[in-house]
Amino acid sequence: MLDKSFNPAAIEQGWYERWEAAGYFRHKGDSRPAYCIQLPPPNVTGTLHMGHAFQQTLMDALIRYHRMRGVNTNWVVGSDHAGIATQIVVERQLELEGRTRHDLGREKFVERVWKWKHESGSTITRQMRRLGASANWEYADTEGRKGGYFTMDAKMSRAVAEVFVRLYEEGLIYRGKRLVNWDPVLGTAVSDLEVDSEETTGTMWRIVYPFVDGPQDSTGKDGRAVKLRGMTIATTRPETMLADGAVAVHPDDARYKHLIGKQVILPLCDRTIPVVADTMVDPEFGTGSVKITGAHDFNDYGAAVRHKLPMIVIFTLDAKINENGPKQFQGMDRYAARKAVVAQLERENFLVGADPHKMMVPKSGRTGVVVEPMLTDQWFVRMEGMAKDGLDVVKRGEVKFIPEHWTATYNHWLENIQDWCISRQLWWGHQIPAWYDDEGRIYVARSEEEAKKKAGGRPLKRDPDVLDTWFSSQLVPFSSLGWPGETQDLETFLPSDVLVTGNDIIFFWVARMIMAARHFTGKVPFREVYINAIVRDAEGEKMSKSKGNTLDPLDLIDGISPEALLKKSTAGLMKDDHRERIEKYVKSHYPNGIPAFGADAVRFTFASLATFSITLNFDLNRCEGYRNFCNKLWNATRFVLMNTEGRDCGVEGETRDAQPVKLSFVDRWIASRLQRVEAAAAQGFAEYRFDNVAAAIYSFVWDEYCDWYVELAKLQLQSADAAVQRGTRRTLVRVLETSLRLLHPITPFITEELWQKVAPLAGKKGATIMLQPYPRSQPEKIDEAAERDMALLQEWTAAARNLRSEAKIPPGEKLLLYATAAPAVAEVDAALSALQSLARLEGVKRVKELPDSTAPVAVVGDARIMLYKEVDPALEAERISKEIARVDGEIAKVKAQLANPSFVERAPAQVVEQARARLAASEQNLQKLQDQLQKLRGRK
């Protein structure tokens, strides 16, 4: 006997371990069609957040669905070494010990990161298991830790080196001194994508650079003649003037045209620079003349190259003024230098203006520090050719984005792609497989031995830099399957079927995977990319730690007390000033903490909210509603078990043959509805409309099976006919058993728990629901007649109940229902006794005319029905008048439509017919209501 209500913690315990131990998650090396999903590998350092939980719910639902459909599924999972993120975490730990990574040295530091990875790297995999992810943990796992692959594993690293060497040999990787985005705190280059612009109000300073040969004639904006002391430039970063190579003006700018080629004095510095002409200058902006700082500005870099200007570097790698700057500024941080430069300019009368200015400041995505364009030696991947191919495969439809509009985002980026800076000046990551000899010659090789061989024995030094983390992540779709080896897995599981991921990594990861897989395997990495919504809080706000509106999926599953939640929300805060705000938020939003909804309810919520919308506002109230749904399912099962266990369910058993069964229109109806929900589920999965899958099953189970079928089954179980009882029991268990299988991909735990008990009664054998066939719709079982009859019964029931309610008849009081006609169904007797039971009637009495009474009357189809209970005629008259008004409105609307000749002529015949039928029915209804009203009035 099941407990009275479902307790997620109790049932969710144990199943996962049993499934995993039994090896149900592994792929099978057989010839069945394959279905493969690659998990976007989470950072080893990370913990599961709502985005992960959402994404993984969808992936697991797809995997479970396909597994049940008999496909050879392989959910490839793993984790990412996450170069910068991980290094920062371990460096913070060292900081607490008062040390830096340099105190340890590279080798010891990397050792320490590995140690930390082993200790805490399993957090997220544990959380995924709690969520029920039926992932293939053992697959591609080189460490034997059942956590999937790790991007720094020997196996995965081998593919990284191979790719680097091949790209280098093909001339697609090159090394060069280029201007790159530099994070002065981390001391490394970062890619364009890792830089986020942030609007800031800064200052636009105007500075005059005097002409070497004295003031010059020119014209002002208004055309009047003026004398120019020098070129006035505008800048937001005055400290970079120390590295200026020229002043540029537009070649057609009448004010400055004649001054091109003149020399100006660079203030504060002991040198002069030329005035050059360049079309990049916008004469309308600022003063129309621009300082050119080739080594410290991306825009100016191009101009400096065009005009062959010297590239002067004035910053050290930690953004302090170096020896190339004037003595008084040397060693100053860039912002201190800015102040000092401005002060001296002002003192020496070079500063002619300073205005507030809104601008976009580039900041490092990791540290939030303003990046400095820095001229350094870096490795790059040439993107042009691969990008073109990446565009082509999407254009040809070999890779499809869902929703489709993301294709535009993808295309736009690839059409404007820049070469990719892949070297990072970090210690944690794949070290670049390049060696240098004493003369600076480069040897790129798969291993040190190979490099030595190539160098002919010259002493070699390895490049200290590591690769951008995405360089290895992009290979995952094939490196996880054994590439560069030629494996059966590659043959079977590449391309994978769908990638489920967030739109934030379309550039970082999705595009690069497509390009890399195409380049190295000739195949696309996946056929479809489902871009899932971004999870926000219920008010649509971005979840962030500093707002306190983050939710931990595990807290939703297991519940959390208000005290623990408060403590957790404010733990490890960087800034103390957030504390008060967070406490306020948490206290007001979760005064009672969070109840334990269970993994199934959380998963169901995610599925229900998985529309094609760009954001998903996670609403705890909906989560609660779906927890209630789980309870409903639990109790429906409880009812079914109570009525079927140990009884004859009309199912063939091992020791007996099935006895004859009789099926009523109600039995046939629910079986018919089942076919429709099965079709809806299949369609939903095919379209990635998980919300539709969830909604279809929800309403079937609750609104149809529980509300109607179970209620009517109670009646049928009291039948004197054993065959009717058998038929009812058989339908009860079979429909329930099928519903459990339908639901399993979304709510794996509760369905497994219940299936174990229900399946034997339905004549099903099997160790687990996981491997049972997913229900498929059988259109031949759709019974239109039964559905029509049931719809009528429901209509009659609703009308009768409404009469009860309107007349305020207490639930205990049973009355006769007078009806001028019987429901137009095939099994009238069965329908009438059903009606009697559902509407709690004493009976149904057929009459020619309704009794002369003030009792409320309703119109159902051809019949008028009445519960014989005298009520205040005035109230009843009012009720009927309201109803008449409603029907009147209806009639007016349809009449107007039909009176329009062009509607009747041009609308499809079917639509016109429908309107006419509606009009006829409404008019009939109106007539009966008016009769009734008149009668009521006559009584007064």
Next chain:
RNA sequence: GGGUGCUUAGCUCAGCGGUAGAGCACUUCCUUCACACGGAAGGGGCCACAGGUUCGAUCCCUGUAGCACCCACCA
């Protein structure tokens, strides 16, 4: 400066050329032997705004406004 998406019931969201839907919340009644994490009956919406196309628009088109996100080297 470009681009994308959104605007439907109090809240979170479906829908989509032909009588406006769900969950939660709300009102009234009910502890009836699966379930009060429940049952029954209700209330609630000029489908952002303005034009256009159409017999007919919440839905298609064009604008406007608001919100969100992405891209972009304007000093």
